[in-house]
Amino acid sequence: MAERCVFCRISLGEIESDILYRDDNCFVIRDIAPRAAVHLLVIPNRHFEYLTDMTAEDYPMIGGMFKTAEEMAEWEGVADAGYRLVINQGSDAGQAVDHLHLHVLGGNPLGGMA
Secondary structure, three states: OOOOOHHHHHHOOOOOOOOOEEOOOEEEEEOOOOOOOEEEEEEEOOOOOOHHHOOHHHHHHHHHHHHHHHHHHHHOOOOOOOEEEEOOOOHHHOOOOOOOOEEEEEOOOOOOOO
């Protein structure tokens, strides 16, 4: 775990946050600067900056994160209307925290992507 990583500190309880869900793979919080009516972050318990930091042994964890995203979209009531899943990789892509995480966005029309 990275010492100063905000997500690692949240996971350890060093920073208070409303954790909506937690399992062996990941935990879920609301984004503090939401870009949609529903904007959740699905964060792996293990620290990774990028997908390239992972090995084949980590792939089940990523699968678990996507399953959690699906379940959270259902729980938030956005599954039927539609939702977007995003993983930003690097600063040019908008990654603001250097800990891999999956955004779940929905609850209103999101528009097209470039």
